[in-house]
Amino acid sequence: MKIKNLIITALAATTFVAGANAQSTKNSTIKTQTMETNQIHYRNIKANGLNIFYREAGPKDAPTILLLHGYPTSSHMFRNLIPTLSTKYHVLAPDLPGFGFTDMPDHTQFKYTFDNLANTMQAFIDELGLKRFAIYIFDYGAPTGLRLALANPEKITGIISQNGNAYEEGLSSGWNPIQKYWQDPSLENRDALRDFVKEKMTKFQYFEGVSDPSLIAPESYILDQQTLDRPGNVEIQLDLMLDYRTNVALYPKFQAYFREHKPKLLAVWGNKDPFFLPAGAEGYKRDNPNATVKFYNTGHFALETHAKEIGQDVLEFLGGLPK
16 A cells, blocks of 8 residues: 555646646746747838838737838837837837938939838838738827828728827927028028037937937937938938928828827827927817827937837727727
8 A cells, every 4th residue: 555655646746737837838938938029129121222221020920010110210119119019919110211221322312202212111111012001100200100101091901199299289399490491492591400410419319309318228319310410311311301301291181181080199299399389289289089188297309218118109099999
């Protein structure tokens, strides 16, 4: 009997160890799969004749969110947001033409207009075969992304606007020199904007309205400035500043889109942005009953200081969106 009990005990112990090992292996596999899913991949694809650099993370069978950056940055601005979103979503963050690591053809060879930025992003989503996706739009990414929404209303599952303006009341007096250039695109008025692409103004955009400057990572504005300083890039940026007037002209069409399609929309807004005022965020609620506005005590580049809060708010917002 003692020998029998010893055998039973030994078998039970072996079964327990085997079960524990199996569970450990399963947990390890799940952890490894999760880590692989959350890894950011750095890719390139041809679209509209250009080599487009983009960041990709998250499970490809999950709902997709397209992140569109603004001036003077690149997909690098989303570096702290992507890991949060990719836990549940397929995240794509391309660099626009002339920005980041995407091709930067000379402005005499490639037309730097917002229509053409949108055309390039249209080619990008077509090349990737995206059928349904939400858009996260910021600054220059807003008129680019909203053009995509006008052209593909059936594809848009939701919109997150981070200081992505679509209302004239959202434009601050900081736009006055650029608006002067719109009204009179003379060489004199063009040259008057060259200081806008210099380091002092780039740092101003990052630090203005930020209560704790130590939260601003130096690589953010340094990388931006290095790309601005590339030969020929100043002319590209001046072309885009002139063409920005077409975005303001499209505001009524964007607003009509909000009224007609009523996309679920979340505005996440740095309330001390020196260029896009809080009134621009509030405007969304006037035209879209499905719009929610959240303000953060920061400036233009809200993700530099509030990535964690914005990430959680976006996850909560996206949770109710269809695939």
